[in-house]
Amino acid sequence: MPELPEVETIRRGILPLTGGKKVERLIVRVHALRYPLDGLKLACLRGQRLEDITRRGKYLLFHFSRGWLLLHLGMSGSLRYLPESRPPAAHDHFDIRFQDGSCLRLRDPRRFGLVLFLEQDPFTHPLLKAFGPEPFSEEMNGAYLHRRSRGKRLPVKELLLDQKTVAGLGNIYVNEALFAAGIDPRKAAGSIGLSRYQRLAAAIREVLGRALAAGGTTLRDFRDGVGNPGYFSVQLQVYGRAGMPCPRCGASVVGERCHQRSIYFCRRCQK
DNA sequence: CCCAAGACCTGGCGGC
DNA sequence: TGCCGCCAGGTCTTGG
Numbered sequence: 419m420p421e422l423p424e425v426e427t428i429r430r431g432i433l434p435l436t437g438g439k440k441v442e443r444l445i446v447r448v449h450a451l452r453y454p455l456d457g458l459k460l461a462c463l464r465g466q467r468l469e470d471i472t473r474r475g476k477y478l479l480f481h482f483s484r485g486w487l488l489l490h491l492g493m494s495g496s497l498r499y500l501p502e503s504r505p506p507a508a509h510d511h512f513d514i515r516f517q518d519g520s521c522l523r524l525r526d527p528r529r530f531g532l533v534l535f536l537e538q539d540p541f542t543h544p545l546l547k548a549f550g551p552e553p554f555s556e557e558m559n560g561a562y563l564h565r566r567s568r569g570k571r572l573p574v575k576e577l578l579l580d581q582k583t584v585a586g587l588g589n590i591y592v593n594e595a596l597f598a599a600g601i602d603p604r605k606a607a608g609s610i611g612l613s614r615y616q617r618l619a620a621a622i623r624e625v626l627g628r629a630l631a632a633g634g635t636t637l638r639d640f641r642d643g644v645g646n647p648g649y650f651s652v653q654l655q656v657y658g659r660a661g662m663p664c665p666r667c668g669a670s671v672v673g674e675r676c677h678q679r680s681i682y683f684c685r686r687c688q689k
Numbered sequence: 690c691c692c693a694a695g696a697c698c699t700g701g702c703g704g705c
Numbered sequence: 706t707g708c709c710g711c712c713a714g715g716t717c718t719t720g721g
Binding site for chain 3: 421424476490530531532579580590679680
């Protein structure tokens with residue numbers, strides 16, 4: 419489900435509702451997520467105060483008084499704020515209960531998500547250490563992408579999906595950004611010149627910025643922290659629109675597979 | 690190091 | 706209606 423705009427939408431929604439609260443206890447119903455949940459470590463959070471919630475790529479970082487909770491929503495994860503307790507439904511694997519009776523509840527049918535408690539700086543953790551720049555940072559620009567892509571023969575869309583290149587992009591926004599930049603997603607990353615990467619860097623920011631303003635993209639099940647869908651779906655230009663007219667030239671949008679995943683593009687507008 | 694493919698899961702949908 | 710195969714917003718691991 420969630421790429422940067424969705425994760426950031428969740429973050430902005432739940433921070434004002436939970437920031438400053440103290441943890442009463444954690445409830446783990448299902449341990450087998452991407453990695454097994456460590457109940458003992460998580461129990462350390464009891465009594466700790468939630469100081470802040472930040473984001474790195476698609477990860478949410480919960481800053482507690484003495485440690486960090488890392489949360490990744492995988493493909494199907496969602497996080498929901500509940501003002502008061504409510505019986506769990508199917509796939510509600512994990513709750514953070516606060517002392518005022520409210521809670522944050524993680525649901526994740528496919529269990530590709532991740533929950534990890536860290537006592538040290540999360541940014542040096544192996545999962546985050548090699549992450550590329552945030553899309554809205556100055557460091558993420560055309561020259562950077564150009565440099566990163568030299569000598570690479572993999573398709574440019576694969577380069578962008580790699581979190582070591584840019585942190586936070588996923589399949590939807592890679593397809594949309596490449597359309598906005600007029601670049602064929604299958605094109606070898608190393609064969610694209612500087613000026614086209616400059617256009618791509620701008621396109622990435624533009625697409626993510628608009629998605630963020632719309633509260634993310636709901637294809638089937640994305641919901642923000644309080645249960646609202648995102649409205650960027652109606653602005654998607656190519657993603658999921660195989661056979662429909664290209665919004666720029668009217669030619670039919672192509673949907674095919676590239677490296678085991680769907681790509682959508684316009685043959686006429688993207689070279 | 691680079692790259693491709695397989696693995697991990699469940700649910701929803703289209704086709705028969 | 707029921708079953709089957711395929712597809713899904715992610716990313717880690719393995720092997721050439």
